[in-house]
Amino acid sequence: MTAVKQRVEDSDIDPNFKYELANILGEKALLHCFQCGTCTSSCPVADDVDIKPHQVIGMTLLGLKGKLLQSKTIWLCAACLECAENCPRGVRSFYLQSVLKNLAARANNLPEGIREEGEIILTTGLAIPISSGILKRREKLGLPDLTPPAAETFQKIAEVTGLASLLSKKGGKEK
């Protein structure tokens, strides 16, 4: 049973949702989707999600904001950009889904893996920790010493964009 086939109540619908998203995206292509399913057929994870990429667009157009923002499957994405590349209507589904994720994260729907990744990037400036073993490998390969990034710069960006408080909530709770 897919999510779009479930009964929809009037109260589930936010008719302005699609305009809100088109506005954030800065383009109206989203409104031109004719549900051909090219995005879904080119998506590597389509078999593993219960709301398929074209259904995400369909539900957006219907205004099913709450259902989408609480969905776990909008987060399962290979970021391969096939959907954005192949759409005959110029709907860049990947970017639409990114904006949905931005909103979902603020609605307390944020997978722990993504939160952790975001936290390490925006507190240290690097996506992975520096290990002494790798630094030894660098030395053996004759590679130059690296200056690690200024962590404060990344922390400041997180603070100004309101991400800092979001990222510090482990499992949705304040640490």
Place this chain on the structure above:
Amino acid sequence: MMDYALFLGCIIPYRLPQMEAAARKTLQKFDVNLHEMQGAGCCSDPAATPALDYKAALAVAANNICIAEEMELNILNLCNGCFHSLKLSNETLKNKPRLKEQINEILAHVGKEFKGTINIRHLLEVMYKDIGLERIKDKIKTPFNDLKVSVHYGCHVLRPSNVLNVDDPLRPESLDRLVKVTGAESIKYMQKMNCCNYCVRVVDKDISLKLSAGKMKQVKQAQADCIVLLCPGCFMQFDLSQKEIIRLLEEEMFSIPVLSYSQLLGLAMDIPAKELGFQFHRVKLKKLFEKPALFA
């Protein structure tokens, strides 16, 4: 002489320094001058930061671009992910003045300003378009004779093609031709253009490995001797996780070495394997190659 600000990102310098060593060693032979970017950090990651907040992602990317703008140099990326993040952000901010203004307001807090004065390049473009096959051919000392290569481009050097503009997103040929110039054969195989699914890992590791297994099976069926790729994310998936992936196929255990393009080229240029960092690969490749002397 070509001069570039070298953007390393995170995975290459801090997890797979062999990719960096091979790129530096080979680029040097083509008079490409690399300048270090002091204070550069994560590119913003094509998957994580944009999923959290697109403006934060643009600011993180732009902060790095500003460093190269101050150096008055174009950026050279070795990593597909970094190339994607930086080029997409650079082009977006160049073309959307209102967004640029908003991002510059964020950057003002860290004492930076995005101006839009430089371009973002990937190693693949520089090798294929700037240096060119002819010059590469001239530097090859011992071409491969009988080496079957599964070429894997990686998503973030190709898509979205209207912005990245590196090669045809459906039938690219730059990396295939760069492989052929070393004497190796770029074989046809099913799922060649499929994603490695590394980015799925942070959300669901099982699904990520299962999807990679499908591709690995095709590489095996096509009887490839090795995989040649560009992106450290794909490298992590196919080299570091190869055992886990193959276990999912429920077949007899096998192994297929993984090389970055610079490593393959380095071997063809007779650079010793140790200098190219093959000792740090999880899947060992000593036996498969025709150049035992380089592995001594």
